[in-house]
Amino acid sequence: METKEFAVNVEHLRKSFDGKEEVLKGIDLHIEKGKITFIIGFSGTGKSVLLKHLLGVHKATSGDVEVLGHKLSTLNHDQLIEVRKKFGVLFQAAALFDDHSVLENVMFPLNEHRKDLSKAEREQIASSRLKQVGLEEKHYNKLPSEISGGMQKRVGLARAIALNPEIILYDEPTTGLDPIITEMVDNLIIETHKSREGMTSIIVSHDLTAAFRLADYIAMLNAGTVLLYGTPEEFLASDNELVRKFVDKGIHRK
Amino acid sequence: MENIMNKTKEIINDFILSIGHFFYNTIIIETGKIGVFFIDSISWWFKKPYRWNEVIYHMEFVGNKSMIIIMLTGGFTGLVFTFQAWVGLSIVNAENLIGPTVGLGITRELGPVLTGLIIAARAGGAMAARLGTMRVTEQIDALEVMGVDAKNYLVAPRILASIISTPLLTAVFDFVALCGGYFLNTYILHLDPAIFLEKTRFFVDPSDINEGLIKAAVFGLFFSTICTYRGYYTKGGAKGVGDATNQGVVASMVSIIIIDYFLTKIIGMFKGHGL
Numbered sequence: 140m141e142t143k144e145f146a147v148n149v150e151h152l153r154k155s156f157d158g159k160e161e162v163l164k165g166i167d168l169h170i171e172k173g174k175i176t177f178i179i180g181f182s183g184t185g186k187s188v189l190l191k192h193l194l195g196v197h198k199a200t201s202g203d204v205e206v207l208g209h210k211l212s213t214l215n216h217d218q219l220i221e222v223r224k225k226f227g228v229l230f231q232a233a234a235l236f237d238d239h240s241v242l243e244n245v246m247f248p249l250n251e252h253r254k255d256l257s258k259a260e261r262e263q264i265a266s267s268r269l270k271q272v273g274l275e276e277k278h279y280n281k282l283p284s285e286i287s288g289g290m291q292k293r294v295g296l297a298r299a300i301a302l303n304p305e306i307i308l309y310d311e312p313t314t315g316l317d318p319i320i321t322e323m324v325d326n327l328i329i330e331t332h333k334s335r336e337g338m339t340s341i342i343v344s345h346d347l348t349a350a351f352r353l354a355d356y357i358a359m360l361n362a363g364t365v366l367l368y369g370t371p372e373e374f375l376a377s378d379n380e381l382v383r384k385f386v387d388k389g390i391h392r393k
Numbered sequence: 394m395e396n397i398m399n400k401t402k403e404i405i406n407d408f409i410l411s412i413g414h415f416f417y418n419t420i421i422i423e424t425g426k427i428g429v430f431f432i433d434s435i436s437w438w439f440k441k442p443y444r445w446n447e448v449i450y451h452m453e454f455v456g457n458k459s460m461i462i463i464m465l466t467g468g469f470t471g472l473v474f475t476f477q478a479w480v481g482l483s484i485v486n487a488e489n490l491i492g493p494t495v496g497l498g499i500t501r502e503l504g505p506v507l508t509g510l511i512i513a514a515r516a517g518g519a520m521a522a523r524l525g526t527m528r529v530t531e532q533i534d535a536l537e538v539m540g541v542d543a544k545n546y547l548v549a550p551r552i553l554a555s556i557i558s559t560p561l562l563t564a565v566f567d568f569v570a571l572c573g574g575y576f577l578n579t580y581i582l583h584l585d586p587a588i589f590l591e592k593t594r595f596f597v598d599p600s601d602i603n604e605g606l607i608k609a610a611v612f613g614l615f616f617s618t619i620c621t622y623r624g625y626y627t628k629g630g631a632k633g634v635g636d637a638t639n640q641g642v643v644a645s646m647v648s649i650i651i652i653d654y655f656l657t658k659i660i661g662m663f664k665g666h667g668l
């Protein structure tokens with residue numbers, strides 16, 4: 140049996156904000172490198188909080204988060220930024236800078252972290268990323284408010300992969316989108332995943348249909364703990380009551 | 394009867410408690426938090442990456458784009474203030490002191506305070522709204538995960554730009570207001586322009602103008618810090634952005650008026666004329 144390599148190791152992670160009730164109550168999660176992992180669960184169970192721990196935006200109250208071999212709690216500010224550069228993040232509402240054009244948005248991380256490149260080179264990388272996500276050139280100089288929601292997602296993804304990340308995080312990439320755009324985003328997720336050898340994709344989602352179609356692994360969070368972590372097959376076969384409820388509802392809805 | 398007495402006691406108790414709470418929560422805690430936010434932010438003035446482009450951009454935003462309003466308000470303030478000064482001074486036949494009265498009042502008080510208030514409303518409100526929007530649409534999170542510190546990129550340049558631009562605008566206000574005063578003096582009240590200029594030059598010292606400009610810089614610091622703070626910690630969607638903007642502008646305006654008094658006192662101590 141081949142040995143697995145993990146991109147993310149979360150051990151006994153606990154988090155409470157300002158001494159209030161714990162949001163995360165001891166999470167253990169080992170996310171395999173090069174795979175697509177979905178994180179699902181009811182609203183308010185701490186999925187987004189968990190994502191922010193992987194990025195070092197939130198600090199663990201106790202426990203450890205290790206990303207690509209770096210223990211986040213031991214890093215200083217500059218080292219943390221180095222680790223963050225290995226991430227691409229697609230936010231729920233794309234989170235494009237609304238005073239920057241489409242092309243400038245994708246160039247932003249390059250301008251910040253690849254000052255070694257000339258402006259023309261950065262522009263070239265940015266437009267090749269935009270091509271990769273299928274955005275036509277005539278939109279490059281528009282502001283985010285002038286393009287559709289689906290296009291904004293594409294631009295957000297192009298920006299997320301600008302620095303050629305090793306891990307991509309998606310926070311609810313398709314929540315609130317219509318079925319056509321949902322499928323387009325799903326396909327983009329797969330294409331992006333395949334575009335780089337060893338790319339790890341982590342997707343927080345409510346969309347179980349997508350989870351069962353795309354995922355190598357699924358982790359279900361409930362009340363701040365991992366209820367079940369396994370392959371889609373293991374999920375379908377599970378007889379845990381909450382898992383069944385979530386799975387039935389999710390599939391029923393489609 | 395006893396019942397009413399008890400009720401009244403309770404109400405008075407609650408009232409006093411709520412004043413205590415207000416002082417504790419709003420004045421002490423909030424001031425502390427804003428202080429920490431301010432120190433955190435301006436520490437980026439001395440650390441890489443420097444954001445000169447942003448500073449220039451915001452100077453143009455705060456400064457250039459407020460020029461017309463400032464000239465307009467400055468001009469009319471000069472007119473009314475001169476008129477009222479004339480009403481008062483003519484009672485004691487001291488019309489020849491209109492120039493210095495207007496000059497001192499404008500350069501030391503009205504110039505910086507009115508400019509501060511106008512810019513706080515205009516630019517400060519825009520800052521709170523901008524940062525608030527960026528917060529609720531996750532643009533600030535996006536910045537941070539791209540390895541860019543939001544205080545470095547968004548807050549520090551805005552504060553610096555405000556500290557530089559507010560005195561510059563105040564100088565414009567002063568100049569236009571004095572022109573307005575000169576105009577009213579000469580063409581409407583038909584008083585001798587030479588006396589106006591001569592007396593103004595004699596009584597208004599460069600240090601009076603400096604006093605006003607220093608005040609303006611402090612006002613710039615305060616409104617930009619308060620408004621960016623409010624925007625940065627916005628919670629809860631579009632309504633949150635509205636609240637942040639509203640509270641930011643109101644708090645800025647009130648603090649400008651309050652700080653003005655203390656600044657006048659402090660500067661007066663240095664200049665040795667007291668208040």
Ligand SMILES: Nc1ncnc2c1ncn2[C@@H]1O[C@H](COP(=O)(O)OP(=O)(O)OP(=O)(O)O)[C@@H](O)[C@H]1O
Pocket residue numbers: 156162180181182183184185186187188189
């Ligand atoms: N910065 C914060 N400060 C205090 N509490 C927080 C903070 N962020 C999240 N929480 C709390 O943590 C809990 C989990 O929030 P989280 O956003 O992770 O839920 P979620 O699983 O992503 O839900 P959803 O599916 O609705 O996005 C919530 O009760 C929330 O109120």
Ligand SMILES: [Mg+2]
Pocket residue numbers: 186187188
């Ligand atoms: Mg969430």
